[in-house]
Amino acid sequence: MNFVSHLEGALNGARLDPYTQHTTHEERPILVRYDLDTAAKKLNRGLLRDRRQDMWRLSELLPLRTQAVTLGENMTPLLPCPELGRSYGLHNVWVKDESTLPTGSFKSRGQAVAISMAKHFGTTRVAISTAGNAGGAMAAYAARAGLEAFVFMPEDTPRVNQVETVLAGANVFLVSGLIDDCGKIVREGKNKMGWFDISTLKEPYRLEGKKTMGFEIAEQFGWKLPDVILYPTGGGTGLIGMWKAFHELAAIGWLDSTRMPRMVAVQSDGCAPVVKAFESGNRFCEKFENAETIARGIRVPSVIGDFLILDAIRESQGRAVAVREDRILEWVKKATSLEGISFCPESAACVGALELLADEGWIRPDEHVVIFNCASARKYVDIVDPRLPKLDPAAAIDWDAIAASSK
Helix, strand or coil: CCCEEEEEECCCCCEECCCCCCCCECCECEEEEECHHHHHHHCCHHHHCCCCCECCCCHHHCCCCCCCCCCCCECCCEEECHHHHHHCCCCEEEEEEHHHCCCCCCHHHHHHHHHHHHHHCCCCEEEEECCCHHHHHHHHHHHHHCCEEEEEEECCCCHHHHHHHHHCCCEEEEECCCHHHHHHHHHHHHHHHCCEECCCCCCCHHHHHHCHHHHHHHHHCCCCCCCEEEEECCCCHHHHHHHHHHHHHHHCCCCCCCCCCEEEEEEECCECHHHHHHHHCCCCCCCCCCCCCCCHHHCCCCCCCHHHHHHHHHHCCCEEEEECHHHHHHHHHHHHHHHCCCCCHHHHHHHHHHHHHHHHCCCCCCCEEEEEECCCHHHHHHHCCCCCCCCCCCCCCCHHHHHHCCC
């Protein structure tokens, strides 16, 4: 059972048939809408008591009408980070660790729902433009569903992402350009190749998978939301999805507080179209020229869901913050060494935003703050050269040198 009522053009509110497969409406995203009044009468939080601790716990507010294509999408841990918080004078910092999902990143959520719906509508061939993790996730779920997958990624996409996508059986192509160049190829091939485009916000259902992050945060915080959420923002599907989830939970009466989190979109100063639009007071982003960052997942120079991101930030009294590109690796090492959680570069950018906003006093010491760790450093082995010292077991060990190296 679900409560889907219709689909809606996100920009102009056009009402669309939920029983027909859609991509975008007038080249802008489409949202799934639910009959929340009826849902409020029929659903209560007690329903979750005996359900599995997985992404599908609140399936009534997901669009599936058939069995899900699943790889076992667990409810991801919300981990306290006292040492990281203490280093910035904060007492309640948490990390939502999405690296524990089946494909090693939060992309599992969106692809599980998108591929499930693609199969439901009879799709046999799917395509995606990706900065990395979404391609690997799409390939895995397409394999699980028995669909043919085509993946287009920039040629400097992390090697791990390339390998995992190939191993899942996708047809993978490296493109001399950025993710928007990959998207152009997917668009041009739609009619010739007959594939369905599952790129960011090019169909309604990846967003629905991503919004389950919001459902989980609400439940894990006892149905009271945190004060601040720091989210690494490329295409911004997760930020948009969580904001949608919070409003849906409020509408069915499941939240114990009407206070919403302040949403912070975090980008690198090497690719910051959302920050630029936010600071200029614009609702839409311009293409960010010469985009470059080691945090490949947020290297998105053109943002199709720009107005949805900016609306959520402003409605929540949040911020869009660009952090220094040349410090991202520093924050990866700091956060991982302090807490033992393997921070990916995108999430390390959020650590930089935490530092900045705490120093400004915009985040207060006692506020509850959540950082999203959307993958892990293990996906980015090519950005770190540890240059480890070597020992010869046949020679005498210099224990003084070993002691001196202690951190």
